[in-house]
Amino acid sequence: MGAGMSIRQAMLAILERGPMYGYQLRAEFEQRTGETWPLNIGQVYTTLTRLERDGLVEVVGHGGADEGDRAADQAGSDRQHVSYRATEAGRSEVSAWFATPVPRTQPARDELAIKLAIAVTLPGVDVGTIIQRQRSATMASLQDYTRLKRTGRAATPEEPADLAWSLVLDSLVFDAEAEVRWLDHCEARLRRAALEPGRGAVRHESPAVTTAEEPVR
Amino acid sequence: MSAVLHLAAVSRVHGEGATEVHALRDVTFRAHPGELVAVMGPSGSGKSTLLTLAGGLDAPTTGSVWIEGTDLASLDQAGRARMRRTSVGYVFQDFNLIPALTAAENVALPRELDGEKGKVARRLALTALEEVGIAHLADRFPDEMSGGQQQRVAIARAIVGDRRLILADEPTGALDTDTGEEILQLLRARCDAGAAGVMVTHEARHAAWADRVVFLRDGVVVDETGADEPEALLAGEAGR
Numbered sequence: 443m444g445a446g447m448s449i450r451q452a453m454l455a456i457l458e459r460g461p462m463y464g465y466q467l468r469a470e471f472e473q474r475t476g477e478t479w480p481l482n483i484g485q486v487y488t489t490l491t492r493l494e495r496d497g498l499v500e501v502v503g504h505g506g507a508d509e510g511d512r513a514a515d516q517a518g519s520d521r522q523h524v525s526y527r528a529t530e531a532g533r534s535e536v537s538a539w540f541a542t543p544v545p546r547t548q549p550a551r552d553e554l555a556i557k558l559a560i561a562v563t564l565p566g567v568d569v570g571t572i573i574q575r576q577r578s579a580t581m582a583s584l585q586d587y588t589r590l591k592r593t594g595r596a597a598t599p600e601e602p603a604d605l606a607w608s609l610v611l612d613s614l615v616f617d618a619e620a621e622v623r624w625l626d627h628c629e630a631r632l633r634r635a636a637l638e639p640g641r642g643a644v645r646h647e648s649p650a651v652t653t654a655e656e657p658v659r
Numbered sequence: 660m661s662a663v664l665h666l667a668a669v670s671r672v673h674g675e676g677a678t679e680v681h682a683l684r685d686v687t688f689r690a691h692p693g694e695l696v697a698v699m700g701p702s703g704s705g706k707s708t709l710l711t712l713a714g715g716l717d718a719p720t721t722g723s724v725w726i727e728g729t730d731l732a733s734l735d736q737a738g739r740a741r742m743r744r745t746s747v748g749y750v751f752q753d754f755n756l757i758p759a760l761t762a763a764e765n766v767a768l769p770r771e772l773d774g775e776k777g778k779v780a781r782r783l784a785l786t787a788l789e790e791v792g793i794a795h796l797a798d799r800f801p802d803e804m805s806g807g808q809q810q811r812v813a814i815a816r817a818i819v820g821d822r823r824l825i826l827a828d829e830p831t832g833a834l835d836t837d838t839g840e841e842i843l844q845l846l847r848a849r850c851d852a853g854a855a856g857v858m859v860t861h862e863a864r865h866a867a868w869a870d871r872v873v874f875l876r877d878g879v880v881v882d883e884t885g886a887d888e889p890e891a892l893l894a895g896e897a898g899r
Contacts, residue, residue: 574874574882581699581863581872582884588867592844615864622863630701 449481450489451539454498454532461502461527464490474606476590478614490526498532501525554621558628569632577625584618587611661728662689663824663855664713669722671708671878682708684878685722690855692823695847697866698859700875706859707828709875713857714747714826715739726824744769748817748825750846752832754809756801762788762812763797766819773820787815791845807838814845818854825849827858831865843868 449471456462456470464486471481493499503525528536554576561567590596596608666688673680683705690696698706711717712724715731724731726746731739743749756765766784771777788794791811801809810830817825827846831839847868850856858869866872873883 574876577874578872578882578884581866584863584867585869585872585885588864592847592868615867618867619862619864626701 448544449479449485450493451536453486453489454493454528455536455539457499457526457528458533458536461525463523463525467526470603473603475610476607478610493532494526498529498535499526500529502527562632570629573625573629573632577622580618580621580625584615584622587614587618591615662691662725663727664688664690664857665725666709666712666719667723667725669712669719669724671705671712671717672720681878683712683719686875686878686880688713688873688880690824690857692853692855693850694871695850695856695858695869697869697872698857698875699861699863699866699872701861703877704875705878706875708878710826710828710857710859713824714749715743741773744773745820746822746824748814748819748822750810750813750817750825750827750830752829754801754806754813754833756809756812756816758801761798761800762793762804762815765801765812766816769816770820775820783819784815787819788812790818791815805838806834807841810834810838810842811845814842814849818849823854825854825856827856829860830858831860831862839865 452471453467456467459470462470464483467490468481468483468486490499494501501524558569558572561569561572591608591611595604596611599605599608666686669683669686669688670681671683673682686705686709688696688709698709700706708717712719713726715724715726718724718732726742729742731742734742756762757768760768763781763784766787767775767777767780770780770783775783785794785797788797788811791814793808793811793815796804796808796812799808801812804812810833814825814830817827825846830846831842834842843865846856846858850870856869858865860866869885871883871885874881
């Protein structure tokens with residue numbers, strides 16, 4: 443998946459602002475993205491180690507760490523006192539990242555699309571109920587994002603990082619909205635297919651889509 | 660806290676025999692003070708019928724509709740009309756302002772119909788216009804205002820005189836995204852201030868402003884999100 447890649451690029455890009463410790467880097471990332479994609483600190487240092495290996499970042503100082511501990515450089519506790527900065531090669535990688543569109547040729551694996559794709563082909567699966575449960579769950583998330591958007595720092599952005607967070611929330615809102623629309627669309631198409639036998643609807647013992655008499659719960 | 664609006668086992672059947680249509684089947688629904696409820700469903704699911712019954716514009720075939728503790732069936736026509744003017748505010752997709760009246764006159768109209776003196780009604784209208792942020796447009800006519808401004812006037816008309824139940828039928832349907840969000844902010848603020856709101860919408864992003872989202876299919880409530888009663892939430896807060 444592309445997520446690991448984008449974290450690496452994002453960390454490298456944030457380092458353009460100046461040298462940082464791993465904890466600072468994580469804080470800067472989360473200030474812009476909320477807790478949408480939480481980073482554990484081990485992941486941050488693993489990524490920094492790889493970036494260093496690839497010559498994209500370099501260590502600028504061992505502030506706070508005792509000189510004698512240098513030998514134990516790979517120990518996590520010591521690495522926390524190491525500060526990193528982007529190299530020239532790192533900076534050109536960041537420029538290339540911003541200059542290149544994120545490819546959509548290989549869509550991220552979408553568990554919901556896969557689930558429905560399988561469900562509509564299996565007899566005895568109540569697709570209507572799957573759709574309704576999903577719609578309620580997605581709607582509940584959409585309500586949460588909307589609440590975050592209209593309260594807190596996203597509602598009244600004071601600095602660029604607040605605005606960034608508000609835009610990330612917008613992205614989540616658009617995604618969830620698109621999912622609800624897609625579910626509405628699937629439901630309408632399945633209903634139509636159920637009314638017109640021979641148009642691709644799976645023959646079920648019970649109707650494919652929940653009928654009015656049967657509330658979901 | 661008792662519900663401002665309570666539909667108790669409500670059904671509505673249009674027509675008879677072969678042409679019989681069940682618009683709503685045995686729907687029970689409540690809206691409490693401080694709560695904004697969104698109703699979602701495809702066309703023909705019964706959401707407009709629900710709103711019409713809630714506003715006393717139509718009567719259920721079976722079941723009952725209660726507004727602030729009064730069974731609408733116990734009122735005569737004049738009583739229902741008064742209930743609509745004093746307790747219920749209606750907001751429509753296409754604003755429904757009277758073109759020959761200014762913003763302030765449109766907002767004052769329900770109060771004047773209710774027997775309020777012209778001056779008092781105008782003062783109340785100006786307060787309501789102030790609340791929706793357009794006091795400065797009080798003397799404009801609808802065709803001198805943008806869609807968003809007209810919908811603000813319509814909301815002012817719906818809340819004038821402290822009405823506690825706001826019914827909104829696709830209130831953002833005729834507006835662009837940003838203007839729509841401003842209108843939702845107003846409805847939200849009104850509910851946060853203690854009114855009960857019921858909003859019919861087919862837009863998920865607008866329904867997301869609600870505390871609860873109710874899904875209608877073929878006249879039946881099939882599911883809802885955030886179904887916790889507000890008092891249960893408050894009790895949870897207190898216990899923390």
